[in-house]
Amino acid sequence: MNKKIIAVLIAFVVVFVCGVAYSQSLEELKAQAREEVRREMGVDRLPSRPAPAPRVGARTTTDMPTRSPQQMARMLAYILAGVSLLPAGIAKAKGRSFIAWWILSMLCFPVVLLVSIVMKGKPAPERAAVTPGAVAAAAVSSQKSKSVSNRAFIKGFYDEVFDGRNLDAADELVAEGFVGHDLPQGAPFGREGFKKYYRDIFRAFPDLEYRIEDVVADEDKAVVRWVGKGTHGGDFRDMVPTGKPVTIKGISIFRIRDGKITELWNETDVAGLIEQLG
Numbered sequence: 001m002n003k004k005i006i007a008v009l010i011a012f013v014v015v016f017v018c019g020v021a022y023s024q025s026l027e028e029l030k031a032q033a034r035e036e037v038r039r040e041m042g043v044d045r046l047p048s049r050p051a052p053a054p055r056v057g058a059r060t061t062t063d064m065p066t067r068s069p070q071q072m073a074r075m076l077a078y079i080l081a082g083v084s085l086l087p088a089g090i091a092k093a094k095g096r097s098f099i100a101w102w103i104l105s106m107l108c109f110p111v112v113l114l115v116s117i118v119m120k121g122k123p124a125p126e127r128a129a130v131t132p133g134a135v136a137a138a139a140v141s142s143q144k145s146k147s148v149s150n151r152a153f154i155k156g157f158y159d160e161v162f163d164g165r166n167l168d169a170a171d172e173l174v175a176e177g178f179v180g181h182d183l184p185q186g187a188p189f190g191r192e193g194f195k196k197y198y199r200d201i202f203r204a205f206p207d208l209e210y211r212i213e214d215v216v217a218d219e220d221k222a223v224v225r226w227v228g229k230g231t232h233g234g235d236f237r238d239m240v241p242t243g244k245p246v247t248i249k250g251i252s253i254f255r256i257r258d259g260k261i262t263e264l265w266n267e268t269d270v271a272g273l274i275e276q277l278g
Contacts (some may be wrong), residue, residue, distance in 0.1 A: 146218070146219045146220075147217045147218050147219065148217075150217035150218070150219075150220075150221070150222045150256050151215050151217045151222065153222070153256060153259070154215060154217065154222040154224060154254060154256070155212065155215065157173055157254075157261070158210055158212060158224070158226075160173075161173065161198075162198070162210050163209055163210055165202060167195045167198060167199060170191060170194060170195050171191065172260075173259075173260060173261060174191045174194050174195075174260060174261045175190075175191065175257070175260040175261060175262045176190055176191050177190055177191075177262070178190050178191045178193070178194050178261060178262060178263070178264070179262065179263045179264075180193055180194055180197065180263075180264050180266075181263065181264065181265045181266075182264070182265060182266040182267075182268075183197050184197065194261075194264070203234045203235075204232065204233070204234040204235060204236035204241075205228075205230035205231065205232060205233065205234070205236070205246070206230070206231070206233045206234065207230045207231050207233070208228050208229070208230030208248075209228065209229055209230060210226050210227070210228050211226065211227045211228070211229070212224055212225075212226050213225045213226060213227060220255055220256055220257060221253060221254065221255050221256065222253075222254045222256060223251065223252070223253050223254075224251065224252045224253075224254070225250075225251050226249070226250055226251070226252065227247065227248070227249050228247070228248040228249075228250070229245070229246070229247050229248075230245070230246060230248075231243060231244070231245050231246070232244050232245075232246055232277055236277070237274075239277055242277055244276060244277060246273055246276045246277065247272075247276070248268065248269065248272075248273050249268075249269045249272065250266060250267055250268035250269060251266075251267045252264060252265070252266050252267075253265040
């Protein structure tokens with residue numbers, strides 16, 4: 001038989017054996033992945049097609065199981081079985097000793113067998129199971145982190161802007177497109193409206209001090225229950241200064257986005273304040 005034909009046939013056998021080995025390894029990995037997902041979901045069988053919408057806790061391609069040592073050794077044996085034919089075929093094509101090259105190439109199998117025996121019984125590396133509980137715990141942890149951050153932010157805001165009378169700090173802490181849902185009619189829009197409103201408050205009550213009673217925060221809001229105490233020392237709603245001490249109570253709801261206040265709702269006991277000034 002022509003030497004070139006023999007070389008082509010041997011190359012075909014090599015490619016075929018390697019392809020079968022690789023395909024079998026992939027099928028084993030897919031079957032193992034489906035079995036692990038089935039156990040996590042607690043169902044007897046999985047649908048042949050994935051659901052249109054992702055399910056909480058569903059596996060992604062990055063969650064495919066790692067090849068076990070046994071699978072690696074078996075896959076290596078398949079590949080070497082095909083590759084071992086290559087030097088023998090080349091030797092035959094070049095007219096050299098076919099048997100010598102065949103024996104030399106087959107010596108790799110005891111090595112593979114030894115590796116398989118040594119690695120047998122060693123478990124494959126385990127990945128952390130992605131379960132609905134784990135996803136929920138991560139979401140709760142993230143929400144708690146944002147809540148704590150917003151609590152700290154709003155307390156610092158009261159200390160710096162209100163009690164510190166530093167309205168210029170609002171340029172960094174209040175969004176330019178700020179919306180004040182309870183600002184007086186005709187107040188400027190945005191951040192400047194916020195600054196003008198509180199500038200008028202501080203002018204009417206120069207020594208006003210806020211005491212935070214409670215702060216409740218979530219991902220994008222902070223609710224503050226506060227008590228303010230001061231002296232009526234300036235014009236307030238067309239009322240001339242009376243010099244009377246006053247106590248103001250209220251609840252403020254702040255929406256916080258990207259480290260800035262974007263919206264504010266105030267519920268203030270204005271009726272109680274007017275009564276104290278009357």
